[in-house]
Amino acid sequence: MRVVVLGTGMHPWGKWGRPFLEYGVAAARTALRDAGIVWTDVQYVVGADTIRNGYPGFIAGASYAQALGWTGARIASCYAACASGAQALDIARTRILAGLCDVALVIGADSTPKGFFKPVGGDRPDDPDWLRFRLLGATNPAYFGLYARRRMALYGSTPADFAAVKVKNARAGSLNPMARYRKAVTVEEVLASPMVADPLRLMDICATSDGGAAVVLASESYARRRGVQDLVFLSAVSTVTPTFPNMVLELPNFATDSSAAVPAPERPFRAAIAAAAYEEAGVGPEDLSLAEVYDLSTALELDWMEDIGLCPPGEADKLLRSGETALGGRIPVNPSGGLASFGEAIPAQAIAQLCELTTQLRGRAGHRQVPAPRAALAANQGLFGHGSALVATR
Amino acid sequence: MTHAIEGWFAVDADGVFLLGTRCSACGTVCFPPRHGFCPNPRCEGEEMEVTRLPRRGRVWSYTNACYPPPAPFVAAQPYEPVTLAAVELDGAGIVVLGQVAGLTVDQLEVGMELELTSGPLADGPLVWMWRRAS
Numbered sequence: 001m002r003v004v005v006l007g008t009g010m011h012p013w014g015k016w017g018r019p020f021l022e023y024g025v026a027a028a029r030t031a032l033r034d035a036g037i038v039w040t041d042v043q044y045v046v047g048a049d050t051i052r053n054g055y056p057g058f059i060a061g062a063s064y065a066q067a068l069g070w071t072g073a074r075i076a077s078c079y080a081a082c083a084s085g086a087q088a089l090d091i092a093r094t095r096i097l098a099g100l101c102d103v104a105l106v107i108g109a110d111s112t113p114k115g116f117f118k119p120v121g122g123d124r125p126d127d128p129d130w131l132r133f134r135l136l137g138a139t140n141p142a143y144f145g146l147y148a149r150r151r152m153a154l155y156g157s158t159p160a161d162f163a164a165v166k167v168k169n170a171r172a173g174s175l176n177p178m179a180r181y182r183k184a185v186t187v188e189e190v191l192a193s194p195m196v197a198d199p200l201r202l203m204d205i206c207a208t209s210d211g212g213a214a215v216v217l218a219s220e221s222y223a224r225r226r227g228v229q230d231l232v233f234l235s236a237v238s239t240v241t242p243t244f245p246n247m248v249l250e251l252p253n254f255a256t257d258s259s260a261a262v263p264a265p266e267r268p269f270r271a272a273i274a275a276a277a278y279e280e281a282g283v284g285p286e287d288l289s290l291a292e293v294y295d296l297s298t299a300l301e302l303d304w305m306e307d308i309g310l311c312p313p314g315e316a317d318k319l320l321r322s323g324e325t326a327l328g329g330r331i332p333v334n335p336s337g338g339l340a341s342f343g344e345a346i347p348a349q350a351i352a353q354l355c356e357l358t359t360q361l362r363g364r365a366g367h368r369q370v371p372a373p374r375a376a377l378a379a380n381q382g383l384f385g386h387g388s389a390l391v392a393t394r
Numbered sequence: 395m396t397h398a399i400e401g402w403f404a405v406d407a408d409g410v411f412l413l414g415t416r417c418s419a420c421g422t423v424c425f426p427p428r429h430g431f432c433p434n435p436r437c438e439g440e441e442m443e444v445t446r447l448p449r450r451g452r453v454w455s456y457t458n459a460c461y462p463p464p465a466p467f468v469a470a471q472p473y474e475p476v477t478l479a480a481v482e483l484d485g486a487g488i489v490v491l492g493q494v495a496g497l498t499v500d501q502l503e504v505g506m507e508l509e510l511t512s513g514p515l516a517d518g519p520l521v522w523m524w525r526r527a528s
Contacts, residue, residue, distance in 0.1 A: 118464040125399070128426075130466060135398055135521050136493055137463030137476045145457030146480055146491075153455070153504035198458045198499040244435050245422075249454070249480050249489050258423040259487035262434055 003093045004223040005232045005392065006216040007035025008355040011109065013180040013211035013342045020053050023212030023348070024060070024109030025067045031105065035216035036226065039068050042216075043101040045075045046092045048084035048108035048347035051120055060347065064107045074101070082294065082382025083239060084108060085213070085350030086390060090237040092217050102222040108347035109212030129252040129383070136254075141205050141297070143251045145197030148299035152199060155314040157302060161321070162204050163190035165298035168326045169334050173341020175327075175367040178352075180209050181341045190298075204298040209343030213351035215358070232361045234354070235375075236280035236391040242269035251383045269387065270307035274379055277389035278309075281375070285309035288331060289373030290360055292353040294380045295338040305333060308379055308389075327368060335360065335368050350388055353378035357392040398519035401444075402426050403512065405520070409449060410512045412483075412490060412522060415442035423447070423486050447490070449510045450527055451483040456494070456502045470516040475499075479524045481508050495523040 009030025047060025061077035092104035245257030293304035302316035381387035419439030462469035
């Protein structure tokens, strides 16, 4: 039994200022059309939750089902920070693998406020996400800045290397009609943008966006019965936790775990997320034709390249500089344009990553098309130990 | 002076100390202090003793906030960038984040030695901070 990505749909990313449900429903309708099915065919609906849009966002599965029209389908809603979309995919895929349904619709969408993400409402001095702002003024970009500076110290990366990531992703994003930012940029423009969290500048850091993405997943037999050719399989969904002691300072924590009693694990968290996906799919980094990684900052894309095994630690800058991770290179990274071109619409983002993987594997990516792709990985990490990796194959 | 958070740090004649916990079964150290269960997955310890953490360590990384962070942070007027450092405490195998007093990012380096101090938030209460080691 394998699970097929039968259809994908997206609402363009932007700052549209409309309710998240509109984006999700638009994406869902596109995905259904793409899959060649109608809403009433769907047996299972999973909504990835958004926490900044009131109660309808906390029960996204029911909100989307109601918006599309109650059909009596089974539903679920889930939240896992930036990995919410992947978790939603995992639930649907698992239910199909268990033989409990044949076809499922997975939807994520967000409508975001302007500026830095703030902690969610009210005085909550027992919540580390509130406390990190109160005691330290530690925004999300502050953590990205820490990782970037650490990378500079360990491997000699430079602000110009970081800017080169933005230039590469902006070029790819300029070819993607779903991206929010579609203008090519230069290294000079990145290096002249205002400093936000040293050493990261405004153009090194991903924005917060509105957007929506949806996919239709189905059992292989369902897809074959419908005569679908060129199947794309969702071959792995990894949602592993870190292994104690996690020695990387993660959002929104004040400290790492301690290695006083137990030595640090061989595989740090991000690498473990990818390793579990490779193992489940039975492929390795050498099999990939492309990868989508979570470039919350330009510097993080370099970290991810090493974490998913595209090169040894410390060599991502060199691989970037060789042009191999750009469109036209050996292993394009973020051919969609990445978060650099989209900005983050949290619950939609991991689903959008799968949309790009599927579009590429089906050969429908137009000017962004990677030649004859066979396997692709998407990786993602958010707050509080949630992260994800997906592998899609032909 | 009021502490911005109770039970996370202590100020006395010997200086400023972060208050962590140590599992009496396996020795795992935690900050912020943690009660109830040990985070080591292979330890069933439930007795966490409050312990003073080492006052010195080396910079794991650092950054700053060039724009005023949003509430509940209270930004000083006029605003000066807040400097943050993540410091690996000597011998405790733990990295702790804090504001840095009296140093800008241009004066910091990864691996540099810092020590604990305390300083006021813009609206008054004290919080732990890092400063250049004496």
